[in-house]
């Protein structure tokens with residue numbers, strides 16, 4: 306039996322949704338463990354596209370999906386997403402979708418604060434998704450948050466909201482020049498959300514434990530990417546949760562001994578949405594070409610993604626931080642048609658060559674990428690389903706990634722569709 310964690314290795318949008326959907330076929334249970342509706346995970350099945358923000362990407366494979374305690378839940382977004390899935394014929398009954406009673410709730414003041422703070426910061430903004438993620442995690446850590454377990458208890462919810470609303474409104478109005486939140490209006494509408502979500506509330510840790518004891522296979526779905534991690538990413542240009550694999554345990558209530566593998570999702574090049582350093586970013590025609598061919602627009606905010614070459618300093622940082630046991634290379638088809646491809650193998654900083662990601666952001670922004678160049682390929686690879694049948698230069702590119710990371714490639718994705726995939730070694734095969 307295998308229990309696998311899926312994480313993004315770069316700055317998000319690596320194609321986690323596609324790979325989770327694919328692997329959910331042999332998993333019994335899929336668990337989201339951090340982040341919120343800042344995530345946008347795309348699945349394409351039989352030509353139909355689905356984007357999920359909160360519901361785990363195993364839902365299309367009819368697996369039991371869990372939203373863990375580490376996730377921050379905007380109830381309206383979740384309910385809308387459930388309705389959207391229901392309309393498309395997907396079973397989202399309480400047996401299929403369960404939410405941890407311990408998950409924190411994103412409140413309207415969190416969203417307002419997120420947006421108002423960003424506009425106050427002006428050119429120094431982080432470029433958040435504006436979904437209230439940071440302020441919600443702040444309240445969780447400062448022990449002022451409201452969890453699902455409180456939301457579904459009318460008396461407790463009233464009490465918790467009353468205890469916090471004055472402070473929130475003072476800050477919103479006096480410091481952020483934003484509008485106040487109306488206590489009664491929030492109480493009324495959130496009480497309706499509570500009724501809708503109540504049947505889905507569960508003790509996730511207990512249920513996952515029972516699943517493990519029954520020999521079921523768990524698939525943990527990370528959101529964002531390693532370099533957006535609150536501790537290990539390009540702080541402060543990061544999200545507000547730990548995105549690394551270790552948090553799969555904290556964010557779901559499962560002990561580390563049950564995790565048997567960690568697959569890192571690697572886009573064949575690099576993208577980033579929002580502000581922050583990005584050493585291998587391209588500002589030329591090649592960058593534009595990749596952006597257009599890869600349709601690099603954010604699945605949540607629609608923002609254009611910044612594009613650049615694959616960066617081994619970034620990737621090796623992810624290999625170490627997550628303890629990756631295998632890689633899934635995605636969007637390889639997008640690189641077709643380029644004469645040469647570059648891989649960043651280190652950073653030049655003053656008279657030094659850095660192989661490790663520097664903690665000092667000023668230093669990182671002054672790093673210049675050192676490139677190794679490889680020949681490209683012109684063939685369309687989207688119909689290939691076997692690694693050996695890929696063009697020689699494509700195979701060389703993949704082998705070089707394996708060499709530089711000392712990590713085997715388990716999956717190669719050559720298109721957005723579920724079937725546009727080469728499975729080299731299935732992570733649930735136990736190897």
Ligand code: GDP
Nearest residue numbers: 318319320321322346347604636718719720721
């Ligand atoms: P996630 O946040 O990591 O789940 O990734 P997103 O869904 O935000 O972004 C990945 C985008 O690339 C989506 O539009 C996917 O449909 C698409 N995609 C995933 N894998 C491939 C691939 O191998 N080739 C191409 N062309 N598109 C892909």
Ligand code: IMO
Nearest residue numbers: 317318343344345432433434528529544578579
């Ligand atoms: P998925 O799961 C890419 C980025 C935002 C911003 C920073 C902080 O689809 O890969 P936040 O709203 O979290 O406070 O924003 O993090 N960001 C993402 N970038 N993919 C994501 O999720 C992201 N979630 C947050 O653009 O730079």
Ligand code: MG
Nearest residue numbers: 318345346604
């Ligand atoms: Mg995304």
